Amino acid sequence: MHPIHSVKVAVYVAHLHALKEDNRLRSLRPRSGVDFASNDYLALASAPRMKKAVSAALEKGTSIGAGGSRLLRGNCEEHERLEAEAARFFGAETALFFGGGYVANFALLTTLPQRGDLLVLDSLVHASIHEGARAGRAEFRISPHNDPQSVENTIRDWRAKGGIGRAWIVVESLYSMDGDFAPLQELVAIAERYEAFLIVDEAHATGVYGEQGRGLTAPYEGRENLLVVHTCGKALGAAGALVTASGVLRDFMVNRCRPFIFATAPSPLMAVAVREAILVLQEDPERQQRLAKLVAFTHQQISKRAGRSPSESQIVPYIVGDDSRAMRLASALQARGFDIRGIRPPTVPAGTARLRISLTLNVGEDDVRAMLDALIEETRGWSR
Numbered sequence: 044m045h046p047i048h049s050v051k052v053a054v055y056v057a058h059l060h061a062l063k064e065d066n067r068l069r070s071l072r073p074r075s076g077v078d079f080a081s082n083d084y085l086a087l088a089s090a091p092r093m094k095k096a097v098s099a100a101l102e103k104g105t106s107i108g109a110g111g112s113r114l115l116r117g118n119c120e121e122h123e124r125l126e127a128e129a130a131r132f133f134g135a136e137t138a139l140f141f142g143g144g145y146v147a148n149f150a151l152l153t154t155l156p157q158r159g160d161l162l163v164l165d166s167l168v169h170a171s172i173h174e175g176a177r178a179g180r181a182e183f184r185i186s187p188h189n190d191p192q193s194v195e196n197t198i199r200d201w202r203a204k205g206g207i208g209r210a211w212i213v214v215e216s217l218y219s220m221d222g223d224f225a226p227l228q229e230l231v232a233i234a235e236r237y238e239a240f241l242i243v244d245e246a247h248a249t250g251v252y253g254e255q256g257r258g259l260t261a262p263y264e265g266r267e268n269l270l271v272v273h274t275c276g277k278a279l280g281a282a283g284a285l286v287t288a289s290g291v292l293r294d295f296m297v298n299r300c301r302p303f304i305f306a307t308a309p310s311p312l313m314a315v316a317v318r319e320a321i322l323v324l325q326e327d328p329e330r331q332q333r334l335a336k337l338v339a340f341t342h343q344q345i346s347k348r349a350g351r352s353p354s355e356s357q358i359v360p361y362i363v364g365d366d367s368r369a370m371r372l373a374s375a376l377q378a379r380g381f382d383i384r385g386i387r388p389p390t391v392p393a394g395t396a397r398l399r400i401s402l403t404l405n406v407g408e409d410d411v412r413a414m415l416d417a418l419i420e421e422t423r424g425w426s427r
Contacts (some may be wrong), residue, residue, distance in 0.1 A: 066367060067387070076382035078405040079414060083252050084357055085281025085330045087320050096319035097312050105315060114297070117268040119310035125314040127284070131271065131320050133257055135287035138292050139296060140307045140317075144246050144274035145171040147284035149178070150302040151242060151270060152213070155292065156181035159208035161201050163194050165225070169244060180213065188218075191229040210239035216259040217247040218376035220391050220399060222354030224259065231263050238375035242270045250278025251357060256331055257424050258323040267291075281316035283309045330404060338402055341411050348415055349422075360386075361418070362411035369396035372421055379417045 059392040062068040074080075081414030086092055100106075108248040109117035114387030122140055129138040141147040156162055162176050162183035176183040177227075184201075186193045198210045208270070212234055214225045225244070245258040253261040256278065260271045267289050275283040286296075296303055323330070334357060342353045345361075353359045365370035366387040376398075400414075 064185050071077050076380050077410050078382055079400050080382045082385050084278040084403045093319055095189035097316055100315040105311050112298050113308045119311040121311035121314035125318045127192055134288050137290050137293040139286045139293050141284045144284040145288050146302050147272050148172050149175040149265055150300050152176050153179045154296055154300040161206055162211045165214045168215055195233050210237055212239055213242045216245045219247050221360055222356040222358030234268055239266045244272045246274035249273040275317045279320040282313050327355040341402055359400040364398050366396045375421045381414050394413045
């Protein structure tokens with residue numbers, strides 16, 4: 044390496060070395076093994092029907108790229124059609140299509156909450172929400188996980204101390220590392236009492252929960268103070284994110300949201316794929332039912348055979364505790380042909396390193412049995 048070049052990147056080399064010494068250095072590798080890691084919950088990412096819809100769109104002349112931002116020439120018929128049909132499907136007034144869930148969360152929190160407003164974030168919300176809160180205009184507070192009383196107390200205390208702006212409550216409907224659900228009914232009531240907005244990230248619930256996969260917010264959709272992020276790269280098997288909101292807030296984002304205004308529009312082909320996935324949810328409810336059956340089977344087996352109380356969802360955390368032990372266990376299971384990933388701090392709280400077992404229609408009950416056989420063998424003799 045050129046010596047001047049070495050000096051320029053020395054600080055980065057040092058950081059990477061520190062990560063390696065702490066056994067936290069990440070790297071990219073091809074995927075392999077039985078899928079217990081992806082978020083392709085309904086196995087739509089490679090579904091023939093999805094491929095056929097995209098192929099037909101290409102044959103019809105749909106462009107691969109949008110060619111510009113939505114406010115320039117990038118606003119395609121496919122985007123407009125997806126947003127109209129998504130709004131109808133989810134029961135919202137409008138929808139707006141973003142390139143991904145991360146950018147959608149960041150866009151919302153850096154655009155809508157204004158100076159003088161207050162954000163109240165659940166402590167376990169996604170990194171994109173924390174980043175958006177830090178980059179936005181409003182002050183923010185962190186509330187203990189799934190503690191609606193703390194949310195209410197935070198808003199009430201802020202008002203008592205002279206807060207005169209709007210309060211915004213931000214949660215996930217289903218948390219990606221613990222697999223537990225937000226107390227949405229209580230949070231909706233708090234938002235109503237304090238004239239607050241409620242933003243719900245449905246990333247891991249869209250397609251899996253609610254009638255026809257409409258998500259856990261479906262009973263509350265259409266409220267003026269509710270904004271929902273429906274990620275399209277998980278159960279919907281494509282890419283992007285749909286934000287459902289009132290027409291006023293959609294118009295405001297189109298006019299003031301920098302991540303929307305200055306970004307090239309998502310591929311029209313992705314809009315086609317997401318629209319097809321929404322049609323699948325309506326026309327093939329058996330996928331949702333099969334996943335629910337697999338989840339129930341897996342929970343029963345883990346409880347019976349591993350003595351663990353799993354989550355109530357398709358996301359099953361297997362808490363190990365020690366970081367190194369969790370990563371060694373993940374590596375051992377990968378070596379036996381199961382793609383299961385270890386998760387450690389700072390992604391999860393200190394002392395809660397774990398395996399994140401994700402259940403999808405890419406596996407069946409026999410795969411679950413084999414995976415649990417391997418897990419039990421690899422942890423035999425461990426003290427709990």
